[in-house]
Amino acid sequence: MWDMTRRGLLAPALGALVAACSPLGLLNSLGPRDGGVRRVARDLAYGPLDRQALDIWAPTGATGRPWPVLVFFYGGGWSDGDKALYGWAAQALAARGFLVVVxxxxxxxxxxFPAFIEDGAEATAFTGRIAAQYGGDPARLGVLGHSAGAHLALMIALDRRYMSAAEAPGLIRAAAGLAGPYDFLPLDVPASINAFGRAPDLTLTQPVSFVRPDAPPLWLGHGTADTVVHAEDTTILCERMRAVGGRCEAKLYPDLSHEDLIATFSPLFRRKAPVLDDVVAFFRRTLG
Known part of the structure; x- marks a missing residue:
C-alpha cells in the first residue's frame, strides 16, 4: 500500500511518510490566514511528560451557545510533528465555529505502539473535562486527524479500550480521517515497522479490526493520487463499517496526493477541493 513517488500541491520529495507530512508545517508561515479566531490556551498540560501538552483555538464571536469541540491530530509517520506547526489547520476549523484542540x-x-494512541485518548479525555472553560460543549466532541493522526483518531474512536482507560467512554461523538492508514498489514516500511513492530498482536494496531455497529459516525477522505497511503484504506474501512451496521461516509478526491488533502485546509489551496467544507459539514450534521 505504500509508494513514495507522487508530488502534490506542495511538491515535497516523498522519501517516507514523515517526509510527506513535514512540509505542511510551512503553511504556518505562509498567508493568508483565517480570521475571527484566537488561540486561547498554549502548552496546556494533559499529562506530566514534555509532549503531553495541547493548544486550543476558539472563534472570537459569541454565539449564545457553546461551540462543538474538535480534537485534531497531525500526521508525521508516528515519529515527527509538532502542534506549533498546525495553527493554520486549527484556525480553519475554529473560523467555522468550533473550539479546536491540537x-x-x-x-x-x-x-x-500503543503509547501514542494512549496519549491521544488522554488528550481527548482532558479536553472533555476542560472544554467548557473555553466556551466548548464536551457533549458535542469529535476527533479528526491527517495521515498518522487519522490512524490515531480512528483508533481511539473505534477501539473502546483507549477512551475507557482514560475514564471517558462515550465522549467521542464523531470522527473523521484524512488520508489515514487503517489496514496496513503486513508492516512493510520503516515508519510502520518502527511504530508497531513490537506489538505482540499486530491486528490490534489496525482500525479495521474494531469496526462495530455502535461506533461513532465516521467520515473518511482520501486523494486518488495518494501514493503514500493508498485510497483503498479508506474504502476498506468504510465498507467494513457499513457491513456491520456502522455509519461511515467516504469521499475520494480526484488527483489529490497525500499531503494535498490536508493542505486544502489552507486558504492558499482551498479552491483545489472542498475538503474543509466536507469535513465541517459532517461535524455539523453529527455534533449539531
Missing amino acids: PDYRLVPEVH
Missing part, C-alpha cells in the same frame, strides 16, 4: 503526543523512537 495536542502533541509522544513519538517514535521515544515510545512505540
Whole structure:
C-alpha cells in the first residue's frame, strides 16, 4: 500500500511518510490566514511528560451557545510533528465555529505502539473535562486527524479500550480521517515497522479490526493520487463499517496526493477541493 513517488500541491520529495507530512508545517508561515479566531490556551498540560501538552483555538464571536469541540491530530509517520506547526489547520476549523484542540503526543523512537494512541485518548479525555472553560460543549466532541493522526483518531474512536482507560467512554461523538492508514498489514516500511513492530498482536494496531455497529459516525477522505497511503484504506474501512451496521461516509478526491488533502485546509489551496467544507459539514450534521 505504500509508494513514495507522487508530488502534490506542495511538491515535497516523498522519501517516507514523515517526509510527506513535514512540509505542511510551512503553511504556518505562509498567508493568508483565517480570521475571527484566537488561540486561547498554549502548552496546556494533559499529562506530566514534555509532549503531553495541547493548544486550543476558539472563534472570537459569541454565539449564545457553546461551540462543538474538535480534537485534531497531525500526521508525521508516528515519529515527527509538532502542534506549533498546525495553527493554520486549527484556525480553519475554529473560523467555522468550533473550539479546536491540537495536542502533541509522544513519538517514535521515544515510545512505540500503543503509547501514542494512549496519549491521544488522554488528550481527548482532558479536553472533555476542560472544554467548557473555553466556551466548548464536551457533549458535542469529535476527533479528526491527517495521515498518522487519522490512524490515531480512528483508533481511539473505534477501539473502546483507549477512551475507557482514560475514564471517558462515550465522549467521542464523531470522527473523521484524512488520508489515514487503517489496514496496513503486513508492516512493510520503516515508519510502520518502527511504530508497531513490537506489538505482540499486530491486528490490534489496525482500525479495521474494531469496526462495530455502535461506533461513532465516521467520515473518511482520501486523494486518488495518494501514493503514500493508498485510497483503498479508506474504502476498506468504510465498507467494513457499513457491513456491520456502522455509519461511515467516504469521499475520494480526484488527483489529490497525500499531503494535498490536508493542505486544502489552507486558504492558499482551498479552491483545489472542498475538503474543509466536507469535513465541517459532517461535524455539523453529527455534533449539531
